[in-house]
Amino acid sequence: MTHTLHNALLLTPGPVTLSMATKREMLADHAMDGERITRDLGFCRDYLLQLANARGIAAAIPLAGPATGANEAAIQTLVPPGGKLLVAANGVFGDRLAAICAAIGLRHRVLRLPPTEPVSAAKLRTALSADAEISHVMAVHCETSSGLLNPVEEIADLCRERGKKLLLDVVSTFGALATDMRALRCEALILGCNKCLEGPPGLAWVIANLDSLKAAKGHARSLTLDLWEQWRHFETEDSFRFTPPTHVIAAFAQALREHQNEGGQKARLSRYARNRARLVDGLRELGFTSLLPPEIAAPIVATFLAPNDAAYDPIRFAQRMSQQGFQISLRRAAVPNLLRLGCMGDLDESRMTAAVKAAGRALRDMRVTAPPPEHVLPQAQFGP
């Protein structure tokens, strides 16, 4: 398999590589209120609700823009003005949630943990006990800045026990990791079209509890990020309030059909887990060390500390990977010099094997020598 730069595969943890069939849907133009976009949106909303096991209890509401915008919309619409939000943050994306609260002037507290420590019920309980005014809790399912997986069931259990409402940023996990909104009894899931759903970036979603949504009129201090208004408009007009990214919507519907055809969430998780195992095995042999132990590492992104060799230069490494058709990103990492490789997107084991070979060539070009195998940790245990 050869790739020109034009057809580079993305090993970034988002945007991810899309299938050609998904991208080909962007070759047609559609009216924003026309039959095709209305049908595609209807399918997407229903499919997302089904994936979240939330049919009948929640609405799936699309918002044009980045998932961070959907997080901002969910926070300001679903946490009432008198509420107070506890943000559990152990990385770049948790910090962003706290930054949203600060920007919109919402009362909040931050439970800040190191990037290698998952949010635990114990720490959350302490934080809740310290401030009785807290009404809502928000956490990130997978911190893509480190690859850390937070235990959402444990967090949800505690929130129910303490009578706190829970919002979950599942941007980087939804579609591959199971998220059962009925079982979790959470207020909202926030996600984008990209990542594990393998649609183009540019459109985000909030799956919001219907009762909470109905009570949220007038909460938002924004026109475009008012989730209540966006929901009402879909209920009454079956369309967006403001011009949506029509090409992205058409492609996203195709991406969800492919998700369905692949076998849904379990099949996707299983493919990503295989991708990740191939990547981790290969890069360890080349001298990289996994940042996280397998029990807290998400199967959607693999994070590594570089080989302990002064000849290793992350920028040159990225350039050499790019020349071989693999795009990687050095930004948004929770710790310096972290190599974060996405396992999501239209990738399979053969492409991961090619990526490992490319990484080996990049290291040889830099004259980084692979060390003798030190310790072989057991592989991550994610399966369907």
Added chain:
Amino acid sequence: MTHTLHNALLLTPGPVTLSMATKREMLADHAMDGERITRDLGFCRDYLLQLANARGIAAAIPLAGPATGANEAAIQTLVPPGGKLLVAANGVFGDRLAAICAAIGLRHRVLRLPPTEPVSAAKLRTALSADAEISHVMAVHCETSSGLLNPVEEIADLCRERGKKLLLDVVSTFGALATDMRALRCEALILGCNKCLEGPPGLAWVIANLDSLKAAKGHARSLTLDLWEQWRHFETEDSFRFTPPTHVIAAFAQALREHQNEGGQKARLSRYARNRARLVDGLRELGFTSLLPPEIAAPIVATFLAPNDAAYDPIRFAQRMSQQGFQISLRRAAVPNLLRLGCMGDLDESRMTAAVKAAGRALRDMRVTAPPPEHVLPQAQFGP
């Protein structure tokens, strides 16, 4: 020329039909911080500044999402918390600006005019005299809800005379109508990638005066709609703060190259004016009446009152047009039963002739009979 529904031409006033070369750019995936997207964005920013004659005095700042989001970002970032905005509104899109002010809690006044009356210096002067607290004025260049063109030079002259800062929504005109930011001395232009620039929807821009931008730190009450932060991030990191619609960006760069190759703003205006003339001539013969006299009608959208015949059914008309490969929209009109046909996008006179023929067939199917020619108004006088 035959069209399947898949390849329908959009006669909506946005989204507009894109060239195939522009859409084909969406067939590749790109990393958000990679070489390609960084280069495309650099070109787009520079080209937009050049189009606005604003090199050296302004920055072009992209924001993922609808142009209404960019309007909201511009208003809350550029009008300081102590400021007061006068919104000149003569249609749906002017009303939206007022709705933004209400939503974000910004002090404002609305100068509301009928959808067929352009904003005049006289009315604006009266409104400004009535409230000395007004610091900023905002107007819409073309009200696509009616096709009405507001006289931005006249508005800008008065704002300078009265010492008010001016923000202009040029979403539906930029790229086809000349907008000289240096001459207008306005604070900001707000635009999207679609409409006259013929890129996909999903990304919007604010071209903001540099001095005003530098003074705008901390004004915004939003994380994602903070224009100052977005600008600073580009200055320091040369990238988006949050995942942008990468496919849309790549396509937009191609759309701007095509704008350049076509001959820039003047050539585009000239093509749209020819499109509009063909449409207006043809539809008048079929019994439609122009809503606006030519001197205040924008060349980007043609608006008509339906034939005075009980057999005319707007929904059936839209369906019959759709079956013949032309998508039209019946929503977002400033007056009931208005037919709004866009002249923008990858359309030329031959496609407009085909559209007129399709409209004729649709009327015949509904048994609407064309009346004898009543009055022939002179054609709109838009030329390069």
